[in-house]
Amino acid sequence: MPHGGFFVWARLPGGADATALLAAAVGEGVSFVPGTDFYATGPDPSTLRLSFSCTRAEDIVEGVARLERAWQTLRAGPRS
Structure with missing residues (x-):
């Protein structure tokens, strides 16, 4: 729960790649900024x-x- 500010930071479990998640998120109509930026x-990268x-x-x-x-x-x- 953020106590102020404009953003909240998150870390994906297991070292998953946030950039890969971004591509899937855009397909769902939502986006975020990967932390690597x-x-x-x-x-x-997670x-x-x-x-x-x-x-x-x-x-x-x-x-x-x-x-x-x-x-x-x-x-x-990926689907086969």
Whole structure:
């Protein structure tokens, strides 16, 4: 639970790649900024930054649900 600011940082479990998640998230109509965009050296590919500053609570709930669907898609792997 953030105590202030405009963003919340998250880390994907198991060292998953946030950039790969971003591609799936865009397919669900939601996006975020991979944390690697904010590291000068030694980027952590499993981090992501989520904005909540100008978003209604119900839109955050919907966005998290979409992000969850994207995560499940990523975890399921490519379809054969």
